[in-house]
Amino acid sequence: xxxxxxxxxxxxxxxxxxxxxxxxxxxxxxxxxxxxxxxxxxxxxxxxxxxxxxxxxxxxxxxxxxxxxxxxxxxxxxxxxxxxxxxxxxxxxxxxxxxxxxxxxxxxxxxxxxx
Numbered sequence: 001x002x003x004x005x006x007x008x009x010x011x012x013x014x015x016x017x018x019x020x021x022x023x024x025x026x027x028x029x030x031x032x033x034x035x036x037x038x039x040x041x042x043x044x045x046x047x048x049x050x051x052x053x054x055x056x057x058x059x060x061x062x063x064x065x066x067x068x069x070x071x072x073x074x075x076x077x078x079x080x081x082x083x084x085x086x087x088x089x090x091x092x093x094x095x096x097x098x099x100x101x102x103x104x105x106x107x108x109x110x111x112x113x114x115x
Contacts, residue, residue: 009109022096030074
């Protein structure tokens with residue numbers, strides 16, 4: 001069955017970095033675009049970054065552009081979100097997403113940016 005398993009969240013100080021990973025299984029990962037979303041308490045879900053199936057195209061929310069980098073390694077069936085210069089307002093639950101017939105979601109990972 002399709003699975004998206006996330007890792008890499010945690011607590012970091014403002015200005016720090018984290019890298020989230022999303023390991024995919026149960027489908028041909030290299031054929032599908034992948035997205036990262038986040039949702040902060042009391043706020044709507046936000047699309048943070050998108051990467052095409054080959055990794056050749058990417059898009060970012062204006063709130064993270066220049067600080068976050070989405071990437072993928074199709075040989076490892078894994079997608080990544082490198083987050084630099086983190087701010088307290090980046091605090092949220094993050095989850096990866098792939099549309100494969102329907103939406104599939106990772107299990108959610110918490111990112112907390114606080115001193």
